[in-house]
Amino acid sequence: MRLLPFRFDREEGVFWLLDQRRLPQEEVWVPVRTAKGMAEAIRTMVVRGAPAIGVSAAFGMVLAHLSGEDPEEADRLLRASRPTAVNLFHALDRLRPHWGSLEGTLEEAYALWREVEETEAAISRHGAEVLRGQVLTHCNTGPLATGGYGTALGAILEAHRRGLVRHVWVDETRPYLQGARLTAFELMKAGVPATLIADNMAGFLMARGQVDAVIVGVDRMALNGDFANKIGTYALAVLAHHHGIPFYAALPLSSVDPKLESGEGIPIEERPPEEVTHLRGLPIAPEGFPAYHPAFDVTPHRYLTGIVTEKGVLYPPFGEALRRALGLS
Ligand code: MRU
Numbered sequence: 001m002r003l004l005p006f007r008f009d010r011e012e013g014v015f016w017l018l019d020q021r022r023l024p025q026e027e028v029w030v031p032v033r034t035a036k037g038m039a040e041a042i043r044t045m046v047v048r049g050a051p052a053i054g055v056s057a058a059f060g061m062v063l064a065h066l067s068g069e070d071p072e073e074a075d076r077l078l079r080a081s082r083p084t085a086v087n088l089f090h091a092l093d094r095l096r097p098h099w100g101s102l103e104g105t106l107e108e109a110y111a112l113w114r115e116v117e118e119t120e121a122a123i124s125r126h127g128a129e130v131l132r133g134q135v136l137t138h139c140n141t142g143p144l145a146t147g148g149y150g151t152a153l154g155a156i157l158e159a160h161r162r163g164l165v166r167h168v169w170v171d172e173t174r175p176y177l178q179g180a181r182l183t184a185f186e187l188m189k190a191g192v193p194a195t196l197i198a199d200n201m202a203g204f205l206m207a208r209g210q211v212d213a214v215i216v217g218v219d220r221m222a223l224n225g226d227f228a229n230k231i232g233t234y235a236l237a238v239l240a241h242h243h244g245i246p247f248y249a250a251l252p253l254s255s256v257d258p259k260l261e262s263g264e265g266i267p268i269e270e271r272p273p274e275e276v277t278h279l280r281g282l283p284i285a286p287e288g289f290p291a292y293h294p295a296f297d298v299t300p301h302r303y304l305t306g307i308v309t310e311k312g313v314l315y316p317p318f319g320e321a322l323r324r325a326l327g328l329s
Contacts, residue, residue, distance in 0.1 A: 002143040003189065005052045008059060010106075013066040015059045017047045020144060024185040035064035035074030042081040042088070045176070049145025050219045050255060051116045054087030058109035061095040062102070071099045083267040084228050084296045085219040086257045113147055119252040120148035122310035127155020127250050128162055130306060130313055133212035135159070136169040136202060139230035140182035141217035141250070151250040152215040153183060155308060160192045168194040169205060173230060175276045175293060199232050206243040214240045215308070218251035223328075225301030225318030226263025227251075231294055237303035249299075250308035253325055263298040271295045 007016050015038065019028040030046055032038050038060035041047055047056045057078045064074035075092055082088060091112055098104035135156055139145075142153035150157065159165040168187055173179035180196055187194040197205070205211050214236055221227040227249055240247040260266065273291035277283060285291065307314040307322070314321035323329040 001189070002149070003186070004147055005047055005049070005144050006056060006059070006147060008062075013063070015056070015063060017041055017056070018144070019046050020048055020182065021045055023144075024181055032060075033063060034067045035060040035069050036077055038063060039077040039081040042078070048178070049140060050085035050087045050217065051120075051146035051148065051151070051252065052144070053082060053085050054091035054254075055109070055113045055116060055147045057081075057088050058091040058095055058112045061092070061099070062105050062109050065102045065105050082269055084269045086255055087219075090254050115254075116146055116148040116252070119254075119310040120146060120150060120154050123151055123250050123252065123308055124149050124154035124158040126310075126312050127152070127215065127248065127308040128158035128164060130246070130248060130308070131155060131159040131165050131213050131215065133165065134167045134169065134210055135165050136171065136205070136211045136214045136236070137183065138171040138179060138199075138214075138216050138233055138236055139173045140178035140186070142183060142186040144182050144186060145178075145217065150186075151217045151252070151308075152248075153186060153217075155215060155250050157190055157192065160190070166193065168192055169202070169211060170194050170196045171199050171202065171232065171236070172196060173232060174199055175279075176295075177279075178230065199235075202236055203239050206239055206245055211240075211243075211245055213246045213248065215248040215250055218249050218255050219296055220260075220266050221249070221251060221256045221307075221322075222260035222263045222266065223256065223258060223319060223322055224262050225304055225307060225322060226266075226298055227301075228263065228266045228268065228296045228298050231297050234297040234299045237299045241303045246305040247303055248306050248308055248313075249304055253309050253311065256322060256326060258326065258328065263300065266296075266298055268297070269295040
């Protein structure tokens with residue numbers, strides 16, 4: 001059974017978020033009643049993962065309606081919550097024409113959520129076709145990150161169901177540990193054989209021939225195929241390239257930013273340094289020691305073997321393939 005990151009109680013006017021900061025130890029549901037509260041929940045990572053942030057922001061606009069917040073201000077607060085994943089901005093752009101009616105806003109938010117499910121079912125099917133043997137993944141891209149079936153993890157789960165993938169290496173994903181806390185949890189629930197590794201172990205496994213493919217999610221992709229994803233993705237891509245291991249990015253086409261020709265213009269979120277110096281509140285560095293926390297990095301398209309989308313797997317030249325898939329040429 002999928003554990004979804006949210007549910008909406010229409011009667012009470014409450015959007016419930018599963019607090020992902022507390023998983024896997026505790027399953028705590030947080031009620032959100034305003035767009036302002038939603039922006040704060042996104043900023044503080046109660047809900048995270050690009051598609052899940054998009055759906056949450058859409059329902060944030062529903063909450064604005066219900067709680068009588070000024071839609072302009074609600075939209076501004078939600079846009080300012082996290083900068084990198086383009087899904088947030090796509091969702092808010094889609095909601096804008098519906099601001100005038102509660103029913104319209106609600107319908108559009110549900111439509112967005114349904115699309116996440118439909119596109120991810122297709123991404124999972126297409127992704128499963130290119131995965132074999134032992135697969136390595138980074139961060140968390142399962143239902144918890146999306147509200148649907150997952151992107152990269154959706155493909156892994158489907159490939160396992162078909163008997164194609166037999167084992168998954170799960171990067172712990174420092175510093176926020178989305179791999180250790182969330183991907184491990186989702187794989188365990190799904191009964192997929194998997195092993196947790198620290199991020200710096202991937203090269204060792206690749207050199208020993210224990211990784212057949214790498215697949216990751218995407219927070220924002222440029223039109224040439226360069227893409228931002230969780231910090232550490234770039235290093236993995238370079239390693240996979242060096243070892244001749246296929247490297248895939250899985251995403252809904254709505255995660256492509258048609259305004260960007262290359263990855264250079266992708267805004268990279270910088271999060272509090274305490275997320276590096278502390279592990280769930282426990283200090284792991286000398287007090288006051290400087291730390292730096294870029295939350296995402298950009299992987300150049302030349303390291304990609306293929307891009308898994310709801311319309312199939314795209315191959316180089318990615319610029320042409322993406323434009324065609326987006327109906328831009
Ligand atoms: O900081 P997070 O946890 O929101 O980052 C999530 C990721 O980087 C995922 O890989 C990405 O959102 C794709 S999710 C399908």
